[in-house]
Amino acid sequence: MLRDYMLTLDSELGLDKNENPFELPSSPREEMRKLISSIDLNRYPDPLALKLRNKLSARLNYPQECIVVGNGGDEILSMLFTAYVKPGDKVLTTYPCFSEYNRLCRIFGAEQHVLHLGFHENEITLDVEQLLDAVARISPKLILLDNPHNPTGMFLDPAVLLETAKLSPCPFVIDEAYVEFATKSSLDVLDKNIPSNLCILRTLSKAWGLAGLRVGYALCSEDIAMKLLDVKSPFNVNVVSQEIACIMLEYDEWMKSRVYSIRFLRDKFIEEVNELESFHAYPSQGNFVLVRTDIDREYMSTILKEKGIRLNMLELDVNGFTWMRISIGKEDELNYVIQVFRSIVRQPNVEFVIA
Known part of the structure; x- marks a missing residue:
């Protein structure tokens, strides 16, 4: 399980461009x-x-x-x-x-x-x-x-x-x-x-x-x-x-170690998403995950903007779902996304504060 703790953000959390989240050594x-x-x-x-x-x-x-x-x-x-x-x-x-x-x-x-x-x-x-x-x-x-x-x-x-x-x-x-x-x-x-x-x-x-x-x-x-x-x-x-x-x-070994970390975080993130009601994450071989939800696209976009999260909201006309591509970030960043998703499902009107 990804750890539950508050993420401190000075700006928006950008998980929309499939970038490597780790700085160079x-x-x-x-x-x-x-x-x-x-x-x-x-x-x-x-x-x-x-x-x-x-x-x-x-x-x-x-x-x-x-x-x-x-x-x-x-x-x-x-x-x-x-x-x-x-x-x-x-x-x-x-x-x-x-x-x-x-x-x-x-x-x-x-x-x-x-x-x-x-x-x-x-x-x-x-x-x-x-x-x-x-x-x-x-x-x-x-x-x-x-x-x-x-x-x-x-x-x-x-x-x-x-x-x-x-x-x-x-x-x-x-x-x-x-x-x-x-x-x-x-x-x-x-x-x-x-x-x-x-x-x-x-x-x-x-x-x-x-x-x-x-x-x-x-x-x-x-x-x-x-x-x-x-x-x-x-x-x-x-x-x-x-x-x-x-x-x-x-620096091939550095690249491989970072790839291993991203794969691990990706697979754990998929598990976490799939434990939530109204969300489903598909298997992925990239550094991103495709997530569908039956939550309204406009409402989902509004909540994500309020919480300071940038995801790729896809314009897919498939089965009436809202579709998102989420880049794999660091553990605390992904944990924050899970917390926001959980707050939408369990308490859609709760105030979620970024520390």
């Missing part, structure tokens, strides 16, 4: 401090980010020439649209999906086709047969599947996704922004023969705690890498971000 911070004082900021960064790509290649045992670095995962997605999507082209996603997919479809004038996830009592599913049927039926120019899935936390067998990718006529993007929090990744089952249409998207924003630096990367075929490099801006990742990313990749 002192050792890399000291390295970063020294780095900043030594960088020649009057010089442009390496346009190909070769040092960082070599670090990633060595760590992941993946060919350096098949790695592309971007200004966050969002820029990699934008590169993919630039390289492969013209106005009127079809793009296949799930519903729901990462909101950036929807935005890029609008910006590039793409025709977005969606596969509706199955929302069941205790799990959320994607019908792979329907995915294969949709690929054959609509002939998309780009397929975007996040795994672990955002915002539901659902996880698909990477082996199944890779087999599906081989049958796709277009770039098949597996967005693994949250994969460090999952039990397996596509790289765990990928052999040396990289499918020519495969693109695995990753980021240092989540598990590595570098959201403010904006560093994402694609692990793809050489064909896709060449196309992405052709369309990217010349100096897309600044020199500070490149160098700090190289520093942090040396």
Whole structure:
């Protein structure tokens, strides 16, 4: 059980952006401090980010020439649209999906086709047969599947996704922004023969705690890498971000320990939520949890605002529930959320004071 105690807050509690709640340790911070004082900021960064790509290649045992670095995962997605999507082209996603997919479809004038996830009592599913049927039926120019899935936390067998990718006529993007929090990744089952249409998207924003630096990367075929490099801006990742990313990749054990803590807190939070009347939390392989409630959305939003909690209130039209995606924070922060939920269920009119 999460401990029951009052959380002291100086500002709003932000659990809406799936950030890593833990600060970086002192050792890399000291390295970063020294780095900043030594960088020649009057010089442009390496346009190909070769040092960082070599670090990633060595760590992941993946060919350096098949790695592309971007200004966050969002820029990699934008590169993919630039390289492969013209106005009127079809793009296949799930519903729901990462909101950036929807935005890029609008910006590039793409025709977005969606596969509706199955929302069941205790799990959320994607019908792979329907995915294969949709690929054959609509002939998309780009397929975007996040795994672990955002915002539901659902996880698909990477082996199944890779087999599906081989049958796709277009770039098949597996967005693994949250994969460090999952039990397996596509790289765990990928052999040396990289499918020519495969693109695995990753980021240092989540598990590595570098959201403010904006560093994402694609692990793809050489064909896709060449196309992405052709369309990217010349100096897309600044020199500070490149160098700090190289520093942090040396702190693999810190990352793994923080991931372990977040997984533990996530699973305990799910247990706590599911003990409450009117709330249900779904299993998750990300650093966030999808929660449904039969409490009115407007009332729920009002209470959360009054209590100083920012969650991602999802606009999902599914089964008449109110849906929330809650980022996993520190123990006291999650405990505070549980207390607020409990106060709504047991004493909806009680005054709940933040110390």
